[in-house]
Amino acid sequence: MLLLFRLLSNLFGSRGGATEPAVSPAANGQLALLGHQVRFDLLTLMRNPRARFFTIVFPLLFLVIFSSVFGKGHTVVDGHHITLTRYYTPGIMAQAVMAAAYANLVIMVTTLRENGILKRRRATPVPAWMLIASQALATVVISIAMATIMLVVARLAYGIGYPVSSLVAIYLIVALGTLSLGCVAYAVAGLLKNADVAQPFVQISMLPLFFISGIYLPTDGMPKALRIIGEIFPPEHIANTLHLASVNTSFASSVSLVDVAVLVGWALAAVAFALRRFSWLPS
Amino acid sequence: MTAPTSAYRLAYMSSEPVIELRGLRKSYGDHEAVRGIDLTIERGEIFAFLGPNGAGKTTTVEILEGFREASGGTVSVLGRNPWNAGARWRERIGIVLQESSAEGGLTVHECLTLYAGYYRHPRSVKETLALVGLEDQADQRANKLSGGQQRRLDVALALIGDGELIFLDEPTTGFDPSARRASWDVIAGLRDLGKTVFLTTHYMEEAERLADRIAVIADGQIVAHGTPETLGGRDHQQSVISFTLPDTIGVDALPQQLAVTGERNQTVSITTASPTKDLNTLTGWALEQGLSLDDLKVSRPSLEDVYLSLTSETASGKAAI
Numbered sequence: 001m002l003l004l005f006r007l008l009s010n011l012f013g014s015r016g017g018a019t020e021p022a023v024s025p026a027a028n029g030q031l032a033l034l035g036h037q038v039r040f041d042l043l044t045l046m047r048n049p050r051a052r053f054f055t056i057v058f059p060l061l062f063l064v065i066f067s068s069v070f071g072k073g074h075t076v077v078d079g080h081h082i083t084l085t086r087y088y089t090p091g092i093m094a095q096a097v098m099a100a101a102y103a104n105l106v107i108m109v110t111t112l113r114e115n116g117i118l119k120r121r122r123a124t125p126v127p128a129w130m131l132i133a134s135q136a137l138a139t140v141v142i143s144i145a146m147a148t149i150m151l152v153v154a155r156l157a158y159g160i161g162y163p164v165s166s167l168v169a170i171y172l173i174v175a176l177g178t179l180s181l182g183c184v185a186y187a188v189a190g191l192l193k194n195a196d197v198a199q200p201f202v203q204i205s206m207l208p209l210f211f212i213s214g215i216y217l218p219t220d221g222m223p224k225a226l227r228i229i230g231e232i233f234p235p236e237h238i239a240n241t242l243h244l245a246s247v248n249t250s251f252a253s254s255v256s257l258v259d260v261a262v263l264v265g266w267a268l269a270a271v272a273f274a275l276r277r278f279s280w281l282p283s
Numbered sequence: 284m285t286a287p288t289s290a291y292r293l294a295y296m297s298s299e300p301v302i303e304l305r306g307l308r309k310s311y312g313d314h315e316a317v318r319g320i321d322l323t324i325e326r327g328e329i330f331a332f333l334g335p336n337g338a339g340k341t342t343t344v345e346i347l348e349g350f351r352e353a354s355g356g357t358v359s360v361l362g363r364n365p366w367n368a369g370a371r372w373r374e375r376i377g378i379v380l381q382e383s384s385a386e387g388g389l390t391v392h393e394c395l396t397l398y399a400g401y402y403r404h405p406r407s408v409k410e411t412l413a414l415v416g417l418e419d420q421a422d423q424r425a426n427k428l429s430g431g432q433q434r435r436l437d438v439a440l441a442l443i444g445d446g447e448l449i450f451l452d453e454p455t456t457g458f459d460p461s462a463r464r465a466s467w468d469v470i471a472g473l474r475d476l477g478k479t480v481f482l483t484t485h486y487m488e489e490a491e492r493l494a495d496r497i498a499v500i501a502d503g504q505i506v507a508h509g510t511p512e513t514l515g516g517r518d519h520q521q522s523v524i525s526f527t528l529p530d531t532i533g534v535d536a537l538p539q540q541l542a543v544t545g546e547r548n549q550t551v552s553i554t555t556a557s558p559t560k561d562l563n564t565l566t567g568w569a570l571e572q573g574l575s576l577d578d579l580k581v582s583r584p585s586l587e588d589v590y591l592s593l594t595s596e597t598a599s600g601k602a603a604i
Contacts, residue, residue, distance in 0.1 A: 025400040040393070043389065047389075116382050117384065123348060125401050
């Protein structure tokens with residue numbers, strides 16, 4: 001894992017650092033400019049110790065702890081009897097997506113805004129949508145990389161493998177979940193005054209959901225009220241369809257359209273809210 | 284690039300103004316932060332915009348930069364209304380914000396490479412580093428730089444697009460004197476590059492050193508504008524002659540035609556519109572009496588005096604309401 005990480009950061013580090021392109025990305029079309037921005041967003045993300053800890057170290061730690069402590073137990077997912085070890089891989093993957101797309105983006109965007117970095121970027125010719133699209137893409141890359149690391153760990157440490165159709169479904173859900181939560185993150189950043197309140201807000205809005213959304217615990221035995229609350233928010237739907245993908249062998253039964261619809265709905269509502277409330281200027 | 288000759292600058296100045304404001308207004312709810320400002324800034328000028336906090340200075344600058352929409356009046360910056368000017372317009376300006384920190388995790392060189400990519404025809408990173416004197420810090424993380432170095436990086440980021448108009452919002456606030464002088468050299472260098480500079484500052488010395496013209500804003504209105512030498516009628520203002528009399532001589536003993544306007548511990552001040560004549564009267568009298576006038580001094584009001592009197596008038600006017 002560390003090796004993969006080194007490799008990635010070396011790749012981006014050397015390109016980002018030393019050479020200057022002969023033709024400016026801005027003169028090379030929008031795709032080149034987007035690629036330019038994504039490269040630097042990834043570089044910034046990978047050099048951020050907080051982002052590294054919460055999106056990589058933390059979920060892996062949870063996967064190993066939960067699997068070792070509760071792994072012998074059993075639960076039922078979509079009619080399949082499985083061990084909790086098998087249950088935790090998609091569950092903790094949903095946690096990783098939350099950390100990368102929601103927690104990390106909310107804290108990063110409010111910090112960048114407070115420090116005037118967003119304002120300074122807006123003072124340049126780069127379009128606003130491109131800065132946001134780049135952050136979304138960079139976050140998807142991180143989420144996909146994280147999902148891959150978890151799948152490899154699950155396979156090597158616990159002997160859990162998946163058919164190709166499930167893997168495709170898992171990656172698609174991870175990407176969709178990341179984009180949906182990324183939109184929510186911008187809406188939340190529009191709501192929060194500064195970076196000081198971002199950290200506690202993120203934790204209080206995220207941690208309880210880990211327990212009632214099928215991430216840390218199966219939801220079967222939970223009181224109905226808690227399950228309903230869980231079903232309102234995106235994490236339950238990311239976790240649920242990842243669980244489906246982890247037990248089913250066909251693509252169609254791996255992806256729940258209801259979950260996909262809820263995630264898209266949250267994304268659209270969040271975008272509508274962010275368009276009204278999000279500001280590039282420090283308050 | 285060599286320094287433009289005055290003929291060259293004159294030719295430039297005859298073209299359309301870089302910034303033109305007519306009757307600019309901006310309200311936030313009931314509060315009117317900017318109450319009708321007219322300004323014209325010509326190409327190649329270094330223009331200093333002064334004013335106390337809360338006078339409408341930042342609001343005006345943010346309207347010029349396109350971050351806020353004017354409530355009334357007309358705004359033209361490089362021929363466009365900044366509020367709806369697009370990417371092509373942004374290529375032509377550079378901004379040093381009052382408060383902005385470095386891009387987290389990136390080195391100085393990477394920061395500049397990132398920003399250079401936003402422009403179709405950027406200045407080279409190496410050249411820009413040299414311009415602000417950060418060649419030796421190129422591979423340092425931007426957030427590990429000293430305060431003065433970070434500010435120079437801010438200036439470099441504003442210059443990387445090679446725009447025509449540079450906004451500098453309090454570029455040397457919090458600097459030690461030597462860092463401030465180094466920054467002044469950088470800013471004065473912008474003039475040689477043919478840039479138009481819009482500078483806001485709290486430091487009168489900075490405005491006096493750098494600016495071709497100055498405007499002072501107080502309570503949402505321009506209360507004075509002119510060159511550093513003529514601001515607020517500074518060139519026509521009365522001089523003050525001051526000196527110290529020996530203990531044995533009273534003020535009453537001075538010739539009648541001298542208008543004594545201040546006296547404290549035998550130190551006397553005389554305010555005069557004709558300092559040469561009054562000085563002659565005074566020294567003639569002193570020689571007759573066999574007195575030496577200690578600490579004899581003739582002074583004009585400093586730019587700071589002028590600024591303080593301009594801005595305190597509105598402040599006290601405000602307090603009276």
